[in-house]
Amino acid sequence: MQKNLIRIDKITYRYPTDTEDMTEEPEQELPSKDKGSLPPALDRIDLEVEKGQFLCILGSNGSGKSTLARHLNALLVPDEGSVWIGDMDTRDDRYLWEIRAQVGMVFQNPDNQMVASQIEEEVAFGLENIGFPSEDMEQRVKEALASVGLSGLEKENPANLSGGQKQRTAVAGILAMRPACIVLDESTAMLDPKGRREIMNTVLELNRKHGITMICITHFMEEAVHADRVFVMHKGKILLSGTPKEVFCKSDEILEAGLKLPVICQIAEELRQKGMKIPASVITQQQLISCLTGISENENLNTSDS
Amino acid sequence: MIITLEKVNYIYNPGTVNARQALRDVNLTIREGEFIALAGSTGSGKSTLVQILNGLKVPSSGSVSYDSSVLANDRKELQKIRCRIGVVFQYPEYQLFDETVLKDVSYGPKNKGLSEPEALEKAKEALQQVGLPEETYEKSPFDLSGGEKRRAAIAGILAMEPEVLILDEPTAGLDPLGKEEILDLVRRYQENNHSTVIMVTHNMDEAAEYASRIIVMENGFVLMDGESHEVFSHPEKLREAGLDIPQAEQLCLSLGLEGNITIEEAVQAICAKYAILPE
Amino acid sequence: MFRNITLGQYYPVDSVIHRLDPRVKLLGVVVYIAALFIMNNIWGFLLLGGVLAVLIGLSHVPVGYMIKGLRPALILIILAVIFNLFSGTGTVIWKWWILTLTYSSILRAAFFALRLICVILGTGLLTYTTTPTTLTNGLEKVFSHLRVIRFPAHEIAMMMSIALRFIPILAEEVNKITNAQLARGADFETGGFIKKAKGMIPILIPLFVSAFRRAADLATAMEARCYHGGQGRTRLHPLTYQKRDKIAYVLILVFLLAVIALRLIMERCLQTGRI
Numbered sequence: 091m092q093k094n095l096i097r098i099d100k101i102t103y104r105y106p107t108d109t110e111d112m113t114e115e116p117e118q119e120l121p122s123k124d125k126g127s128l129p130p131a132l133d134r135i136d137l138e139v140e141k142g143q144f145l146c147i148l149g150s151n152g153s154g155k156s157t158l159a160r161h162l163n164a165l166l167v168p169d170e171g172s173v174w175i176g177d178m179d180t181r182d183d184r185y186l187w188e189i190r191a192q193v194g195m196v197f198q199n200p201d202n203q204m205v206a207s208q209i210e211e212e213v214a215f216g217l218e219n220i221g222f223p224s225e226d227m228e229q230r231v232k233e234a235l236a237s238v239g240l241s242g243l244e245k246e247n248p249a250n251l252s253g254g255q256k257q258r259t260a261v262a263g264i265l266a267m268r269p270a271c272i273v274l275d276e277s278t279a280m281l282d283p284k285g286r287r288e289i290m291n292t293v294l295e296l297n298r299k300h301g302i303t304m305i306c307i308t309h310f311m312e313e314a315v316h317a318d319r320v321f322v323m324h325k326g327k328i329l330l331s332g333t334p335k336e337v338f339c340k341s342d343e344i345l346e347a348g349l350k351l352p353v354i355c356q357i358a359e360e361l362r363q364k365g366m367k368i369p370a371s372v373i374t375q376q377q378l379i380s381c382l383t384g385i386s387e388n389e390n391l392n393t394s395d396s
Numbered sequence: 397m398i399i400t401l402e403k404v405n406y407i408y409n410p411g412t413v414n415a416r417q418a419l420r421d422v423n424l425t426i427r428e429g430e431f432i433a434l435a436g437s438t439g440s441g442k443s444t445l446v447q448i449l450n451g452l453k454v455p456s457s458g459s460v461s462y463d464s465s466v467l468a469n470d471r472k473e474l475q476k477i478r479c480r481i482g483v484v485f486q487y488p489e490y491q492l493f494d495e496t497v498l499k500d501v502s503y504g505p506k507n508k509g510l511s512e513p514e515a516l517e518k519a520k521e522a523l524q525q526v527g528l529p530e531e532t533y534e535k536s537p538f539d540l541s542g543g544e545k546r547r548a549a550i551a552g553i554l555a556m557e558p559e560v561l562i563l564d565e566p567t568a569g570l571d572p573l574g575k576e577e578i579l580d581l582v583r584r585y586q587e588n589n590h591s592t593v594i595m596v597t598h599n600m601d602e603a604a605e606y607a608s609r610i611i612v613m614e615n616g617f618v619l620m621d622g623e624s625h626e627v628f629s630h631p632e633k634l635r636e637a638g639l640d641i642p643q644a645e646q647l648c649l650s651l652g653l654e655g656n657i658t659i660e661e662a663v664q665a666i667c668a669k670y671a672i673l674p675e
Numbered sequence: 676m677f678r679n680i681t682l683g684q685y686y687p688v689d690s691v692i693h694r695l696d697p698r699v700k701l702l703g704v705v706v707y708i709a710a711l712f713i714m715n716n717i718w719g720f721l722l723l724g725g726v727l728a729v730l731i732g733l734s735h736v737p738v739g740y741m742i743k744g745l746r747p748a749l750i751l752i753i754l755a756v757i758f759n760l761f762s763g764t765g766t767v768i769w770k771w772w773i774l775t776l777t778y779s780s781i782l783r784a785a786f787f788a789l790r791l792i793c794v795i796l797g798t799g800l801l802t803y804t805t806t807p808t809t810l811t812n813g814l815e816k817v818f819s820h821l822r823v824i825r826f827p828a829h830e831i832a833m834m835m836s837i838a839l840r841f842i843p844i845l846a847e848e849v850n851k852i853t854n855a856q857l858a859r860g861a862d863f864e865t866g867g868f869i870k871k872a873k874g875m876i877p878i879l880i881p882l883f884v885s886a887f888r889r890a891a892d893l894a895t896a897m898e899a900r901c902y903h904g905g906q907g908r909t910r911l912h913p914l915t916y917q918k919r920d921k922i923a924y925v926l927i928l929v930f931l932l933a934v935i936a937l938r939l940i941m942e943r944c945l946q947t948g949r950i
Contacts, residue, residue: 150571151542165899187901195899202892207808207840214911219901224913231911249843252438263900279569282438282598284638309571350572353601353643353659360663366670375643379650385670452854475862483858491855493880503877507860538884552859 095270095303096139096162096193101171103132103157131157133326134171141270142301144294146314146334149323150348155307158323159275162305163193176270191220194264196277200256201248209235209251210244213263220267234266235259237300238292254285258292265296271303272296278310286310311338311352315373322347339370354378397463397480397559397592399426399449404458406444418444420616422458426560431586432594433603433624436613437638442596445613446562449594451477479508482558486565488549492537497523497548500537504556515555522555523548526581543574547581554585560592561585567602579606604628604642604657612637628657686803692734693804696920697813699927700801706927707797710934711790716941719934720789726930727796736803744799745792752791759784807839809912816914829905837893845886852881 107128131154139145149155160166161173164180175192178185194216197203206212213231222230235241238258248256257277264272274293278286290313297304306313314320320337322330324347330337338344338355351359354375358368366385372378406419418441426432426449436442447453448460451467451474460467467477482504485491494500498519505515523533526547532540537548546566553561563582567575583606586593597603603610603624610627612620614637620627628634631641631649641649644662648654656665692700707723714723731741745752760781761774769776802810815832822828853863856877863874 150573163899165895187903190899190901195896197892197896197899199889199892201844202889203896204840205837205893205897207836208806211808211911215897215902216900218908218910219903221907221909224909224911227909227911248840267901283640284437311572348571348573350576354647356659357644357647357662357666360659361666364663364667366667375647375650378647382651382666382670447854450858452857471864475857475860478858479860483855485851485855485858488855490885491852491859491877491881493877503861504859507862556860 094138095141095176096137097174098135098137098158098161099172099174100134100136101132101161101168101173102130102134103161103166103168104128104130105157130169130326132161132168135326135328137321137328139271139303139305141303142297143303143318144297144316145303145305146317146320147305147307147323148309148311148314148320148347148349149307150309153323153347154326155323156275157326159195159273159305159307162271162273163190163195165195187220191216191267192269193271193273194267194269195273195275196257196260196264198276198279200253200260200280203260204248204256207247207249208244209240209246209248209259212248212259213266216263216267222267230266230268231262234262237265237296238262252285253281254288257281257285257289261289261292261296265302269302271305273305273307275307276309278308278313286313309349311349311355315352322349324348334373335371338373398428399481399560400424400461400464401448402459402461404448404455404460406441406448406453407456410456418616419448419455422616422618424611424618424621426592426594428592429586429590430592430609431583431607432592432609432611433607434594434596434611434613435598435600435603435637435639436619437598440613440637441616442613443564446483446564446594446596449560449562450481450483451475452483479504479556480558481560481562482553482556484550484553484561484563484566486568488552488566489537489542489545491552492545492549495536496534497528497537497540498533501548501551501555504552508556518555518557519551522551525554525585526551527577543570543577546570546574546578550578550581558591560594562594562596564596565598566595567597567599575602582606598639600628600634600640600642601644604644605659612639614638625655625657629655685806686736686740688735690733690735690804691919692730692800694917694919695804695923696914696916697805697809698817698914699916699920699923700805701813701817703923703927704797704801706931708794710931711793711797713934713938715786715938718941719937720786722934722937723793724789727793727800730800731796734800734804736800741796741799741803744803745795748791748795752788755791756784756788759787808836811836811839812910812912812914829908833905841889844889845882848885849878849882852878852885 105128135158147155147158157166161168161180162175164186167173167181173180175185175189178189180189204212205215210231213234214227217227217230231244232241235244238261240255240258240262243251243255248259251259260277261272272293274289278289281289293304293306294316296302306317308314314337315334317334320330320332320334321328322337322344329347330340330343338351341351341355341359344351350356352373355373358372358378362368368378368381372381401422401424404419404422405417408414408416408418422445434442434445444453448455454469454474462477462480467473492500494503498516501519501522502512502515505518506512510518520533528544528547528551532544532548537545540548550563550566561582566578566582570578579602582593582595585591595607607624609622610620610624611618612627612634619637620630620633628641628645631645634641642657644659645657648656648662648665651666651669653665653669656662707726710723714720731738760776762780766778767775768778805813811832814835815828818826818828818831857863861874861877863871866874
């Protein structure tokens, strides 16, 4: 019955209030020191992830999306409920390293997640930690760098790389461990548009070609358009879920979650308000164009009738 | 204040093997009350230009003048110019340091030479402008949320009442709502004070929606400079500089509609072409 | 502007010295410095200088580049020479005011200068031909023998390599914060010592906050990538001895014995008065 890669079962999580600010999730707001009044960062979340899916979790800052991400590879464990990776419970210490090798994570700040002063050492870091045999390591590192399009930069210093290249190196570092799933925790937030495109293309390709499950946590709505499923989080709960088409037509809820529709959806929405018949399923530029040109043909037919 | 740059060049590490020319023969005139978007890919020289504009860097050659008085390379003069031209750097919340938000915001005015009560007064005004509620004033800036920190940091510059406000990617890293809040705040500030605003951005949708003039940098040169519709009417040239064109414009161009760059313009143009008008 | 700081000034060419195991090179430097202090006569120094010249030749690092490395220590060398020059005893050959020059002091100053130059060139040869990462690996391996006395070799090596990676980043951060505060009208240059020190607070606090944030981020990222200390860890390029390393060890041993022998012989000669 274990067909799903990740099963999240009614998890609730509260940040401990006595820890230092530094160790907390950066976006987490802790206005009050009184634990009783503090809303949980995650509030009875249920989520299942099938193997090979491309998932997008959207949410504003403080919605709990990064907290959720950290539950996926046992960086955090739930107060209530449970998280299963395959048939491993994240609370079981025996599986800790296995889980972290299965579910890799790319973080937001490219500079703060690199350990080594050389790309190949950086990519090998995870493999070294799990005691992977040295003889085969070089091969793995080469393959991983090739999959993200960075072959030939093995000896380079990360300081000389662009933001997009740094994040791709981070992806390679995870790929080398042959994970089942990669979680990108706002990994595009600090990049310029070019770097953002680089990462999204890499991620899409890895998902399509190699069947790696991708969980993309972001507040760039455009990045969610190509996902198989989209979840919108708000105040520790999942507010919306479904295919991008299903989610992006619920503009009120999206606004409520502190997000904005992608530009194309905004235009479609305004056209609808002006009385044009544009189906709610239109979310990409291409769809809107074919829809509009379709309208104009119908329009011509109508006018010729009258 | 009018800023004029004439044949400005800037070279990093001149005379060494690492020498790199960041600006090449830049000529610009920044007029009063303009809302300018300064665009360009990473490494195009826009950050260097910002630092030249407010006297953090002195050109290797060429001249910068403010209201037709040429800037001298003198420490006191430079400090004065820095107080007249406010720069909000990227991720400005990382410069917050004082015990309370109010004290932190009054740091700039105090450096300008205002007395403590005057500086606090300016700080309060600025905090109101950025819409931070009064109960945050006595909080530690490190206890604010991400968006609030950003606004406090911007207030730190506004409190100095700069004649020109420069913002380097003010929305980077914020969520959509946070972005909109900051951009609306900048727009409101610009409209109310009729002051000059220069916003460095990668996001062409933002540039189209907010700016009236766009300056595009590439490889240290000013590649394009003009009214936003004019600049966006050359999509090939923008792509060459590694930039996009606004999504609304992309859509309109695919539909054969030219010259629409904001969402509003796009909606109107599409309606005009395709809509069934109410009978 | 801080992006291109390289710590240790690795000179990227290929040579037999570059390819040597860092542990061999570390031992070599230690033995060489010891030899410099064992040796006490001009013939010995000629030998040591010759050995160094051969090694530099083998390393393919340009001599000019090596000499440039001496520049920061130049003042130290000159001061040491002057100090030694006028503090000798024995036959006075020149005297002015309180300054006296003797044969023995000239000799001592010369030896001192030579020793200092050779120490700098010798350690320089190590850092020019070994990347910081490899050097750290070597140190980790060498000190891992001290695990019996609970010496945290892996932890220290990890800290060193993280420091190597983050020092340039933090240096750049200082630059950014300074610019941001200058843009807020800060003045870091006028005033007395206390005012200046106080003026640094707006730079230091954001720097510490940032450093802690980076440290927390990095710790999480390392944990997420299964880091759990040195135990059971493998390496991408594990240090293994090649034939050349074994030969180098033998040569170092021979060198050490030769130096000791030379000193003993010279002393014997001096005693019997044949020179």
